Amino acid sequence: DTAVSQTPKYLVTQMGNDKSIKCEQNLGHDTMYWYKQDSKKFLKIMFSYNNKELIINETVPNRFSPKSPDKAHLNLHINSLELGDSAVYFCASRTGGAGETQYFGPGTRLLVL
């Protein structure tokens, strides 16, 4: 009965590879997000989708491409992985309205070697 789930939890890969992270929420929320938390613990928004429509697209290398097949899923594909991509990637979702809580997934720990 996990609310926001991500797969995989851990991802170790070589530079130059392409990888995907999947996120699913069963809360019935309309909006989903991808965040990156780097080694200094800063959590930064990357993308957001509202009902399959891209609504936030921060300054992120175009090697990162989000895809939302439906409003319960938001996946993140990363091409040509670089060492600096190593981080924890969190998915989150919320219902709507500026004051609404965002619920986070458990995170995907990506290590690029």
Place this chain on the structure above:
Amino acid sequence: RKEVEQDPGPFNVPEGATVAFNCTYSNSASQSFFWYRQDCRKEPKLLMSVYSSGNEDGRFTAQLNRASQYISLLIRDSKLSDSATYLCVVNMGGNTGKLIFGQGTTLQVKP
């Protein structure tokens, strides 16, 4: 200047102590404010929303000063289980729900 600034700490306090965290934000158009808690190697979870009138939830009290663009969190009677990183979070408004996170303040409560 960072959009949301916090003292990263760590704050090391004994059990039972009262500890206060502060946070400042740079964008005066910010609309809503939160404290999230993040345990080691876990996801952030909402601790409480912050209102201008101040709000309290058990041992936790949050305060917002819009004029000074300042947010605070007070924890009374600290427990070992309060050890975590506390993230000050600002919602920039609009219908995107874009959140800006501070770096977090680490609290270690010792027996």
